[in-house]
Amino acid sequence: MTAELVVVSAGIATPSSSQLLGDRLADASRRFLAGAGVPVAVRHIQLRTLATDLAHQLTSQVPSAALSEAYAAVGRAVGVIVVTPVFNASYSGLFKQFFDLLDEGAVAGRPVLLAATGGTARHSLVIDTALLPLFHYLKAVVAPLGVFAATGDWGDVSGHLGARIDAASRAFADLVAQRPGTPVADEFELDAGFTDLLRRS
Template identity: 55%
Template sequence: MKPLKLAVVSAGLSQPSSTRLLGDRLAEATERLLAGRDRPVEVRVVELRGLAVDIANNLVTGFPGATLREAIEAVTEADGVIAVTPIFTASYSGLFKSFFDVIGNTALAGKPVLIAATGGTARHSLALEHALRPLFSYLRALVVPTAVYAASEDWGTGGDARTDGLATRVTRAAGELADLMAGRPAAPEPVETVIPFEQQLAALRP
């Protein structure tokens, strides 16, 4: 069976990054759950930190460079996307938003997306619902019900009587993404359309 494609978009700025770590944990859980259904997965990680200049140039010129184009294709051709951002000033990072600004408005339509974020304190967790979920709803993606937020104190904890631990939330969200991906046919291989030179020349004639 043709492998499903899973793209992980990480907007972490530091190295190592807790944002990338959360993305990796979500990807591993999703891959494991799909493997249990005999659905192989190819995971592609898109680190926005190294694409910042390319993204800015694309916003100014309207044309992506080769590296940015490959990153955009990894996301738009995926069967599922995990999008993770650090929270700055109660919202997603500017780099995160700029990347999705250069992707076509219809490119994520119907695509399963798991949203996640990291931050210093739990009080920023609502940014997932008032910032990230509306963004991907506008792009007409299928956003999974469970969004995963990881504050500094969440790493290595098991939760308490009122809240689930991070590992539980990761597993639940990954399960929801795996359900949506398993229900989709694998994304077709891109086919490059070649327009004959005569046809291109004819289009330029008055």
């Protein structure tokens, strides 16, 4: 089975800037991994198509077939790219709900590239102030460079956004290439006693 990168994007428009940023990050990451001899396929999960499923699972605690497959894809991935629009200085509720309902430990030890989109550059700190704490809590291996794209970046002919996408994707690809074809989370299994202690704390 071909190793997969999974892109989770929480944009609500069609298409959204979050989806477009996720596409570009995935394309660049796949290109760098191919150059390193690690071919990967890319799977895209657009959370706007799962909004009703997420609300139903929150109230019933039963995931739909589509959500179960999305969770399984994240669990199989050798790397995950996450992109959210900025709502009120943080990630969107749809984005948070997906990761709240994901099985505990699903991204533990897994390379994750953080990205966000917003109207202006004043929202760029969202990666450090909101996304980074969330994925540290989830025990992901966070790529050292994240990408924030403001509305003005998309029409910037200087190529600054493209350069930032390439730099972040190269660093992310380096993490993924360290364990080609094998989810890093396999090495992060906790013994039963420690897991029980965590649940009671």
